[in-house]
Amino acid sequence: MGCVHGKCCGRSPKSLDGDNGEFQDLGKYTCHGKHILANRSLDFVLVPSKNFRLEYSALTERGYYPDAPDKKNQDSFCIKKNIQGNPNVHFFGVFDGHGHFGTECSNFVKNRLIEILSGDPTLLDDPVKAYNSAFLSTNEELHNSDIDDSLSGTTAITVLVIGDKLYVANVGDSRAVIASKDGNQIISKDLSHDQTPFREDECERVKLCGARVLTVDQVEGKSDLSIQTWGDEETEGADPPRLWVENAMYPGTAFTRSVGDSEAERIGVIALPEVLTVQLTPNHLFFVVASDGVFEFLSSQTVVEMVSRYTDPRDACSAIAGESYKQWLQHETRTDDITIIIVHIKELSNVPTSLM
Template sequence: MGCIHGKCCSRYPSSSDGDNKDEMGVHPGENTHILANRSVDIVDVPSHNYRLAYSFITQRGYYPETPEKENQDSFCIKTNIQDNPNVHFFGVFDGHGLMGTQCATFVKDRLVEILSNDAALLDDPVKAFSAAFLATNDELHNSDIDDSMSGTTAITALVIGDKLYVANVGDSRAVLAVKEGNNKVLAQDLSYDQTPFRKDECERVKLCGARVLSVDQVEGLKDPGIQFWGDEETEGGDPPRLWVQNGMYPGTAFTRSVGDSTAEKIGVVADPEVSILELKSNHAFFVVASDGVFEFLSSQTVVDMVNKYGDPRDACSAITGESYKLWLEHENRTDDITIIIVQIKDLTNV
């Protein structure tokens, strides 16, 4: 099939088990601005005689102070890249800033197009991925979109035969489910959030001139000399952010993105980290999702939830509902939430 782009509104559909309304829970703004898959799409990978079955949901966040705020998440699924039945792409793009929606839409369109047009894609997918991200970033800078204080993160997965390539910029995430024994399924992260919580990323942006401080530190409520912020799970409410030396901007909580031309001057880059994995028969599925999912759900929790459902539509619904509920338990708003679940079926290698 062609490219599926998630930037429109739709009423939440029925699942294979009937009405899913109760599973979503009752929350402010429920069932508004949702695009969900009405069927499970299946694509073959004939080179290794297996199939991918996938579904998705994207839901606008609940923003009581800006009720008309757009869903700044976007996504793209493109199968049979270069007319090759063994090459398939899945990506989620989480826009931010005043022009975040436009940035995410631009990037999900151009990234996969540039990747698809790269004649060297199958020879060197890692190089092609990096080149596509950097070219898309340059095009965004030179477009009519003001990306000085706006941009998008991007988590993308490319299946080529029995290889899975995951390219990431930012703090969205891809996770693989690995079956161990009869009943155990373990989460294996395929990407690592690029934030100042990571020591390597923190040091990299400091060398580029960034001040790394939490909002409380910038505002003088905490000692700026303490350059230790704990971990993301315990200190996520006031995370370390990037600031120019003599200003109170841009305040990004991530160290890589596409766009963000101001933050680029202090070390935020569009160069992706790319991981490579050989798919095996004990790999059940993988998840590609925005940080709206992972803010309050661990990778293992997400895998455990998906594993409860045979139908990825139901799994998408359950995770979206649980994420939404947890946001409102911890804050007075929710983030935009986007998730793609891809089941790996009938793969027989070991």
């Protein structure tokens, strides 16, 4: 959802051109027929310690804002293989910038987070501690950089693969989802939980830090200020509760954690991630890492079912981006930036292998 100041987007589908999150224009977009990533080979990486491989693809598409057609894509992503030279350690991350300098914040965090994480000698011994340290250090560096992050920043959803374990670190309202086979069904499981005022624990935490939690209508005097229940994101997404400083109409963030947003830090917005650990099993088929441009109108289960229809993650990326774009235009006059990484888990078995 970003902040009340909006996200910077433009109109033109883009796709991955290398593992650093850069992209190239591939012409007319379509969610049917051949995928728009067909001119590049399918990417994969081996995890030799557990004798399986990951096949993956990614796509980022600028949003469509009719009032600002030249706005930049504020999403970015990072795919980094063989962290610290270790063939069993790999990283996948999506970063959703917001505010006037959202693009700059997103790209700064994309680059520095993985650099700091890769340089941490404790990474393999204590991945959770290393994650926490990397996020907080990146946040501090962003504050001290030449980028004005007072009312700009980025969310971050990242997956670190270490052998057959996933470490999922989330800051904000993007999402990671894993798919499991259960008999004849494929079931989705969220690997992150959106950090927004809809969550009672997060709402109370920021209130204790001095945040006013109100919708835009409430701040503008159109709704009763005493109302402090907002339903859920599915039904109240059009005017969500936001965070405001006392007696002012800023920063208006619809999330409770981010990297950057130095003004919002005064009222409880923090860069400390929530980290979830997942032990992979042969029933796990794939995982998805995506910005809220995908999940605003598509449920986790819908996304998993769409991915399962395609053997090639390039096709699945294109189909989901296309459906997300369609859903946005059915509900809004614009679309958000849309970024998705799909990672298939191939040939994982229960057969023991040598330790890392």
